């Protein structure tokens with residue numbers, strides 16, 4: 535009895551020590567980051583190379599974000615596969631829930647899952663958590679680098695609302711914080727156990743939030759913030775629920791105390807949420823390449839459709855891994871996808887009207903586009919031609935005609951944030967010129 539108490543106290547002490555070491559590490563890292571960031575800011579400002587430095591920082595953090603995200607999601611997909619595919623019946627020792635043989639990279643692997651915990655917790659126990667934390671952290675840094683620093687042209691869009699860049703940033707931070715608390719609150723109610731109702735409620739709230747954001751932020755930023763919120767929920771699940779539950783399990787196992795079964799269950803459900811959220815989040819992360827989706831007047835509905843279709847695919851995969859082939863789900867996703875292709879199709883641009891002259895078109899491009907799309911842009915946010923697109927010579931403009939049609943006329947996602955204040959008449963002129971065959975020399 536006495537011994538057990540001492541052991542418990544020792545464990546307590548060790549835990550507190552671990553925590554202090556962790557806080558110290560985090561503080562040191564934060565301080566280093568802040569000093570480094572400030573140093574880079576001063577150096578870039580003094581040398582007048584802000585845009586260039588920003589582009590490289592964007593590159594480095596985006597690169598890291600993608601690598602970390604792949605490690606996180608890859609491991610998480612692997613464990614879901616493992617859980618779904620375990621042999622749970624044949625030749626199992628009593629203490630095992632299942633096992634699995636696999637071959638990968640020329641090696642044979644054999645994995646065993648315990649029903650609860652092994653009798654003795656091994657000294658070297660691998661935890662999967664830093665991938666999640668650092669994916670989230672690099673994501674936050676990117677949010678600042680891409681959306682906050684150039685808030686005026688990227689976060690807001692005067693065609694959407696006249697919200698100030700500062701208020702848009704506050705809205706951004708507020709959405710992430712409030713969104714997490716709202717989700718966490720829902721998880722603490724009885725709803726968590728009712729999987730279908732929870733999924734339906736969660737989906738409706740996400741769509742409401744995306745509708746709300748689409749009324750204030752640029753289409754691209756509205757999408758990215760839904761993604762950032764879902765990503766925050768996923769990382770929050772790891773940090774606030776899954777890892778603490780695992781710690782409690784390990785501690786109880788070490789002390790030989792009875793394990794609280796609700797801990798594993800709650801962590802499991804949150805992990806399941808992460809699993810379903812993954813596919814829509816990954817779409818959102820690449821959505822910046824697809825103005826047809828975020829540039830649509832009903833972009834929130836397009837996002838809802840893609841979310842539904844991709845969550846259904848994830849559901850199919852989960853069932854398939856468990857040995858159930860619910861093939862009827864796939865046509866549902868396919869039909870949803872085809873419907874989206876049809877409803878987002880651009881309206882036919884009228885070919886009629888006055889023949890558009892290239893001289894006028896060229897004047898519009900010069901006035902509204904060249905500040906960003908030139909060999910040497912005058913826009914201070916761009917060190918080189920924005921998006922690699924140069925619109926200076928007549929040929930360059932003609933070669934880009936199809937994309938100009940999509941970006942300027944159909945989705946109105948260029949000029950970015952309408953920074954150069956293009957008018958509706960000018961958009962119409964460009965559309966007319968392109969639909970008449972983009973003829974030069976007129």
Ligand code: HEC
Pocket residue numbers: 687822825899902903904905906907913920921923934937938941942948949950953954956
């Ligand atoms: C404030 C800066 C800015 C202005 C002004 C601007 N653009 Fe862009 N443009 C960008 C950036 C940044 C990208 C790359 C990111 C993206 O594609 O959204 C880009 C990308 C593009 C692309 C290539 C992307 C694709 O979808 O193929 C085209 C075409 C384009 N712009 C056309 C125009 C035209 C035409 C105008 C003028 C009517 C214009 N832009 C004005 C910043 C600008």
